[in-house]
Every structure is written in C-alpha cells, then in structure tokens.
Amino acid sequence: MATYEPLILAFCCHYCAYAAADLAGSMRLQYPNNVRVLKLPCTGKLEVNFILAAFERGVDGVFVAGCLEGGCHYMEGNLRARRRVERAKVLLSEIGLEPERLEMFNLSSAQGPRFAEIVTEMTTRLAELGPSPFRPARGAEEGVREMTKQAEAHLTDEAHGCVAA
C-alpha cells in the first residue's frame, strides 16, 4: 500500500514527553507528522480502556511516553503506566491485533531529539505492520479528534481533578 501513512496516537506526560515534543518543535527537528499527541497530567492517569478506545477508533499505533524511571512527578505513575501497557498488550494479542502496535517509552523534557526518534521508530514499525484492520473508511483522524476532546473534557472536569500547569 504505497499511500499508507500510519496514524499514531501518543499519550504524553505533561512534565516530560509533552515538553520534549515541544522542544523537538522549537529545535526544528524533522520527524514524521503522523503523530497526534494527547497530553496527560501523568502517564499514571492512563488506563487500559484509553488504549483500547484508540485502537477501536482505528489508529494504527499507540505509544505512551512518560518520565524517565525514577523521575515521575507522582513517584510511580510511569511505572504503573508501563504495567498497564503490558496488560493492554496481552489484551491486544487476545483480540488478534499485533501487540507491537503499542509501546511504552521513557524520556525527559530535555530530550527533544529522542522524541523525534521515537516517532520515527514507531512510524517505521507501523509501516511494516501495515494499516490497522479497524481503520474506518473516513480515516481515523476524526476518531482521534473525538477522543482528544473527550479526554480534555475529562481532565478539566473538576470531579476528576487535573494537575496545575
């Protein structure tokens, strides 16, 4: 499929990966533009259902990027996220979808180049795996937008609390 460009959803921690993505931008680093970033106050906020919801909406791959191990602002949010990613991978195999479509990374806010590298790495991997069998006819973009909106509403909803920027 010559025209296939994988769509990737990245769950990024506000304190590290999100800032690293910002830095990659201000450093004018080149990386594939097919990643959509969803900011979390901490990757510990991530639940397995967020990941499955993304795949169900047809994204080709998902990565979760949290602080370096030992560097989480909430002590162990990134370690919990890693275990949830592992659990989601088990579920993906049971579903029949390649678990390699999902990965967890750790980086600091100073690692702009690493962010660009991760996006490139995931894009290459997903190009090899091919498009997700759940891609809707109209493309997964809309699903990602809808999910991002929902997540933002969820995070700013007082009942669920949100981290002070």
Place this chain on the structure above:
Amino acid sequence: MIVANRKNVQEIRDMIKGHKRVLLVGCGTCVTVCLAGGERETGILGSALRMSLKLIGRGEVVVDECTIERQCDDAFFDAIGSHGAEYDAICSFGCGVGVQALAERFPNTAVYPGLNTQFMGLLESQGVWAEKCAGCGNCRLGEFAGICPITRCAKHLFNGPCGGSREGKCEVREDLDCAWQLIYDRAKNIGSLDKLEEIALPNDWSTALDGGPRKVVREDQCIAGLGPKA
C-alpha cells in the same frame, strides 16, 4: 467479598458470536473491587470484543455495555429496565450469582458469564486476593484460632498438621503457608493452645453444598402470606 477474574477475550467472543445484539452487564460491587467486572473492566472487554468480532468477520454484532450497582439483587435490574429486551444475549461481568440472577430476570434471553468466579476472599496486597472461606454453613473458626482449615489447609484437615508441614510451608504447594502452622502460631499468641489438645470432631457437612443449594430464611422478615419462595 467474592473474587473473580476475567475470561479470555476469545472465549467470550466465541460464546456470543452467534448473536446479533449483546449487552455486557458489569457489577458495581465485589467484582469492581477485585478489578474484574466493574464499569472500567466491562468497558475494556467491550472494546476488546468489538475488535475481536470484527477480525473474524462478525463486525455487525452490536456489543453495548452498562454497569449496575449490584447484580445479586433483583431490584437493581430496574436500571436496565426495558433495554434488556433490545438484546438477544446478555454477558454478565458479575459473579456466578449475578449471571444466574440475570437469567432469572430475562427468561427469554441467552445469558453468558464474562468472568470466572473464584472464591470468597480478602485483599492480601494490592492486586492479590486470597481465598478465606468456603461457606461450609457451620463456621468453626472459634476452634482454630480464627484460621479456616477447610479453606486454607490443602488437605482440609481438622486435626493437623499433616506430616508434610515444612518450616511453615505446605507440602502441596511451596508458595502456600501451612494453615496448621498459622493456626498453631496464632493459638499460641492468643493463649489458646489448649484448645488444640482436643480432637476436633468431623464436620457436619449436611450444612454445606452436598444436599443441594441452601437457603437462608428469616421468617420474621418474610412478607406475610408469601413466605419463602418454594
């Protein structure tokens, strides 16, 4: 509480794949606490099942989710109300009691279990639950320093330990503490070692499951004239 864990996605998919509209019903009580069948877990399985069905070419099967307060009490099924009739199958993410309660409430709908109900147990540490009671109907914890030999001794011994107790561990499984070591240690701590000198009598199993399903009746609470259901 009742402890359960989820079934494999493919197992559930194969149970429901012949249906057109399936409602997954989560339970907000025990199985929410043991992270098997609450709102979040039911949502996860819903997503997983929809994707899995699509991959075997059964993407047209509608899989919806809802979670009610409790499945072991008919009153809470009112929350599902008439929606239940819109589905030709229900998959319960409650314990085995919940599955059967749904089957009673929806007599013309296929009902399936989404979980494997394991036991009555206790949270041991985060993410770990341990079996504590087998519901024998005649609790004898008073004789055994508060540790149940029926549930926790691999051989269900009333007069233990057996010869296989080694440094506090059970010979049947090395990850298992010997229940009789625990009983002895606790009896010693609470000064009731003398109780262990007596031979414990065999259990009266007529109060347990052997005679068919049991019923607990509180006559004073039964609605006059109705009595207990036959």
